[in-house]
Amino acid sequence: MESVTTLGDLLVEAEQLFLSHGLYFGHGTTSAWDESVVLVSHAFHLGPDPQSDVLDKEVTEDHAKFFRGLCNRRVKERIPAPYLTSKAWFCGLEFFVDPRVIIPRSPISELVFYQFSPWLLRQPDSLLDLCTGSGCIGIACAYEFDEAMVTISDICREALKVARRNVEAHSLLDRVEIVESDCFSGLNGKKFDLIVCNPPYVDSQEFATMPAEYRHEPARAMLSGEDGLEFTRQLLREVIDHLNPQGILVVEVGNSAIALEKEFTEVPFIWPSVGEGDSGVFILSHELLHENSHFFS
Structure with a gap:
């Protein structure tokens, strides 16, 4: 009698495989089990949040072979799961991703959920997602x-080709403008009530020691000079000319937050706490940017 393979069997098999090979989990999952669930959900079309009652579902040999092929690529090539499935989730929304863009995982998502309260004083008429990558932050803001x-x-x-695909998938072409721009240079002097940016901010030392999974993401979207602040300095110099009064700037700088505060010791950056602790995201109002502009010039 042939043995029967269930989804539960495959999940356990994948988890053990991932643990035995010391994979890194930081692209939407935090454990071998969660990573296994993502790949099972993709391979067997279970949706983003499969229920436990599917664990006893029997699978065909062909389906099991397909799933094991995904797992083997995850192990041998260290490809993050979202690149294997071409799907990532941000603010509860699905996005297409591939190695042309970094995988959405910004803590800014929690700030979007709360509409940047209490720092954003009114509903914005216009907003900018700078360094958009997949378009996830801007699209999530369009919903909020x-x-x-x-x-x-x-x-x-x-x-931007990936971002356009996501804008189209969310039927937002009538409200979301897609612009090729080096910082603000391509925006024709436009001003915004809210500017959100998840720029490159990884310093050269951190970049050299990152897990192999990160090597599949575009280096240009991560690396920003020796201290990780090359782009952020330019942003802080130029942003005051593109932010409306009562507007705010929201920027993720990750581990480079320490270097930022060390360089601009007198600037009162606001560091909202999200999730389980420090987010590496700062907020500056138009007023604060104006008052401290001499530090950035």
């Missing part, structure tokens, strides 16, 4: 601020 006009921009033309 359903009367705002949204601009998403990136220096990378290939990344």
Whole structure:
């Protein structure tokens, strides 16, 4: 009598495989089990949040072979699961991703969920997602601020092709403008009520020691000079000319937050706490940017 393979069997098999090979989990999952669930959900079309009652479902040999092929690529090539499935989730929304863009995982998602309260004083009429990559932050903001006009921009033309695909998938072409721009240079002097940016911010030392999974993401979207602040300095110099009064700037700088505060010791950055602790995201109002502009010039 042939043995029967269930989804539960495959999940356990995958978890053990991932643990035995010391994989890194930081692209939407935090454990071998969660990573296994993502791949099972993709391989067997279970949706983003499969229920436990599917564990006893029997699978065919062909389906099991397909799933094991995904797991073997995850192990041998260290490809993050979202690149294997071409799907990532941000603010509860599905996005297409491939190696032209970094995988969405920004803590800014929690700030979007709360509409940047209490720092954003009014609903924005216009907002900018700078360094948009897949477009996830700008698209999520378009859902939260359903009367705002949204601009998403990136220096990378290939990344913008991914962003456009996501804008189209979410039926937002009437409200989301897609612009190729190096920082603010391609935005024709436009001003916004809200500017959100998840720029490159990884320093050269951290980049050299990152797990192999990160090597599949575009280096240009991560690396920003020796201290990780090359782009952020430019942003802080130029942003005051593109932010409306009462507007705010929201920027993720990750581990480079320490270097940022060390360089600009007198600037009162606001560091909202999200999730389980420090987010590496700062907020500056138009007023604070104006008052401290001499530090950035």
